[in-house]
Amino acid sequence: MRGPGSNTGGNRRWRGLALQALLVAALAALAYGAATNAAGKLARQGIVAGFGFLDRAAGFDISQSLIPYAAATATYRDAFLAGLLNTLLVSGLGIVLASGLGFAIGIARFSPNAILRGLARAYVELFRNVPLLLQLLVWYVAVRVALPEPQAPAAWRDAVFLTQRGLFLPRPDLSAGGWLVPGAFAAGLGLSLALVLASRARAARRGRGLPVWGPALALTLGLPALAWIGLALAGRPVPVAWPARGPFDIEGGLALQPEFTALLAGLSTYTAAFIAEIVRAGIASVPRGQAEAAAALGLSRARTLRLVVVPQALRVIVPPLTSQYLNLTKNSSLAVLIGYPDLVHVMMGTVLNQTNQAVEAVAITMAVYLAISLATALAMNLYNARIVAVGRR
The missing domain is CATH 1.10.3720.10 (MetI-like)
Incomplete structure (x- = not known):
């Protein structure tokens, strides 16, 4: 048998849901009105709305x-x-x-x-x-x-x-196969992060972690260097645009x-x-x-x-x-x-x-x-x- 307060609790819940629904509807109507008003003004000015x-x-x-x-x-x-x-x-x-x-x-x-x-x-x-x-x-x-x-x-x-x-x-062109160089750099960062986590886990178990800084530096710098050298050996070297003195200013390269x-x-x-x-x-x-x-x-x-x-x-x-x-x-x-x-x-x-x-x-x-x-x-x-x-x- 339900207590005397059960219906009151249920009514409060439904009233809360109804108020939230009314609030959402009011906000939706406000947004729709603002969008319609903006679209109308843009159309009168000859501006086509949208991201085209x-x-x-x-x-x-x-x-x-x-x-x-x-x-x-x-x-x-x-x-x-x-x-x-x-x-x-x-x-x-x-x-x-x-x-x-x-x-x-x-x-x-x-x-x-x-x-x-x-x-x-x-x-x-x-x-x-x-x-x-x-x-x-x-x-x-x-x-x-x-x-x-x-x-x-x-x-x-x-x-x-x-x-x-x-x-x-100097600006390397990474549009072709050169993307492997920053990809290798990102892989080096990921492996370095994994090494840091492994070192912390080992330190928590044994009280002493793994060497981190030297291997992490080798990974983040060595992998991109290997990718650069590998592309050159494969006959697809990464082209580099070098800056040079121009008649009025420096031309080319990365500014x-x-x-x-x-x-x-x-x-x-x-x-x-x-x-x-x-x-x-x-x-x-x-x-x-x-x-x-x-x-x-x-x-x-x-x-x-x-x-x-x-x-x-x-x-x-x-x-x-x-x-x-x-x-x-x-x-x-x-x-x-x-x-x-x-x-x-x-x-x-x-x-x-x-x-x-x-x-x-x-x-x-x-x-x-x-x-x-x-x-x-x-x-x-x-x-x-x-x-x-x-x-x-």
Whole structure:
């Protein structure tokens, strides 16, 4: 026999489901109305809604591109890919550099050397409290002023040139069989990661892991070198475009522009200040007795940090570190200020002005940043869950 409160609980459940259904329907109606209104206004202006414009000829050049890009033949889809790859490039390198610099400064905050501690603290206070926009302008101006004029470039064996217009390097063509070289590099990274995991598993079982740094370096550098040599021996060498002096500027090769350098330096140094504070807080959360016990066992200060303190601090460091990685990726959109052709500069600037496809350009840009952020958060959450699980054993 049902109690007197059973019907009341069931009614509350159905009322909750009905309210949620009404909310979803209202949101769907609002989205449909907004889409219909936007489509109507675009039609009255003679603009065809949809993403078909991506296949039209772009007709504009992009100063730095990781893929073959020519203004005469490129489409808006090619421009989108070039901007996306530029965003991923500066974000990925910025995360690596900011992490290394931030961890170094955060650990330096606990140095027994008073001067080193003071310099680390001064760095954090300086870069954390100056707006990133201003820092990017300072880096951009400083980089351009410090470099030599295009008429008198700094050269190394006529293969590498440095001017105010960028750093010009030899550019290998990876469009044909050359893709095996970066593929071998990726395989080397994967094998190195597997070696690190195997070393940690062995250390947990036997108290001593496997040698990691030497084999990992050999894998990440040796495999691409073997792939390069193998292609050459097979009669399919990877062609290389060498930079050369032209009548007005350096021509050919791979150009790393001052805009890229300034953006990368600004993002890395700014984010490193926040990461340093996160690392400092994580290390401070580890009980002092852990370091004292390690010292009693004869471990040096460096080994104590690497084997005892930092692994425990990571459980505190990783969650806020994820937010800093996401902020760095989103802050890369400030590249439009200094003219670096990232996704926002290409899609929300040139493409939008030429096509007037405002809704589509905004939707593509938002979807890309959302996908990058979700992927970064997922990877960091999986790593954090692994750290927490290891810590509970």
